[in-house]
Amino acid sequence: MTLRIALALRNGVGNLTSRTGMQLLVTYTTAFVLFQAAYNGLMARPYERMTVYGTRDIRAMQPAMIEATWLQVVVLILSVFAMGYLSVVAIRTFAARARRSFPADATSRKMTRAVHDFFVGGVACAVLSTVGLAAFVVPGLFAMVSFVFVVVHVADQSEGLATAFRRSWRLASGNRLRISTLLLAVGLIGTATLVVSAVGGALLVGANGPLGAISLGLAVVTGPISLYGLAVLTDAYTQLRDSEVEISDGQSTTADAPSATV
DSSP states (O other), X not given: OOOOHHHHHHHHHHHHTSHXXXXXXXXXXXXXXXXXXXHHHHHHHXXXXXXXXXXXXXXXXXXXXXXXXXXXXXXXXXXXXXXXXXXXXXXXXXXXXXXXXXXXXXXXXXXXXXXXXXHHHHHHHHHHHHHHHHHOHHHHHHHHHHTTTHHHHHHHHOOOHHHHHHHHHHHHTTOHXXXXXXXXXXXXXXXXXXXXXXXXXXXXXXXXXXXXXXXXXXXXXXXXXXXXXXXXXXXXXXHHHHHHHHHHHHHHHHHHSOOOOO
C-alpha cells in the first residue's frame, strides 16, 4: 500500500480541469471571493480605528462589496457554509472519479452530518497539530500527517469522526514520509502561484491600476489553489483506500482457498 505522489498531483489537475471539476471550481472560487470581501469589509473599520494600517492601505485590502455590517456578517457566514458544502461535494466527486457528471448522492447523502463533521474534524486536526507544534515540532507534524485524511473520510463515507480518525491513522501508516512530501509539493505549488499573483497585482497597482488589485487577485487565485489541494488529497486517500481494499480481498481469497494438503 504505497502512495504514488506524482499520480496524485496529476490526477488532481485532471479532476480539477474536468467537467465536474470546472463547475466546482467556479462555484467554490465565487464563494471564497465573497467570503474574503465580507471579511475584509468587517475588518477594515477595526484596523482603521487601531491605526494598524493607513486609510489607503485599508482600501487596498480589497473593496468591500457590501457596506452594511450586518449584511457582511450574513455573507460571511453563508459563504463559509457554502465552501464547506462544496468541499464535501468535491471530495465525493473526486473520490468517485466522476469527471463528466456528479455522483447521484454527492449533493444529498447525509449532507448535514457530513458538513458538520467536515468543519469539526478540520478544527480538531488543526488543534492537535498546533498543540503538537507548540510542544515540539515533530509531534505536530506527525499528527498533521497521520490525520490528514479525516475530513476526506467523513465526506466520502459519511461516518463518525472517531471512525475517520482511526481510518486516517491506518491509511497513513507506512506512508507518512510520502504524505509529507505530497503536502510539501502542494504547498510549494500554491505558494508559487500566490507569489506570481501578488507580483502581478503589485505591478498593476504601480501602473495606476485599481488599488484593490492585489487582494482581489489573491482571493481569486486562492480558491482554485484550495480546491486543487483538496483534489490531490482526495486522490491520495483514494489510492490508499483502494489498495487497502485490494489487500483485504487478496487475503480473503487466500484464506478461502481450499487446502492443498492430503
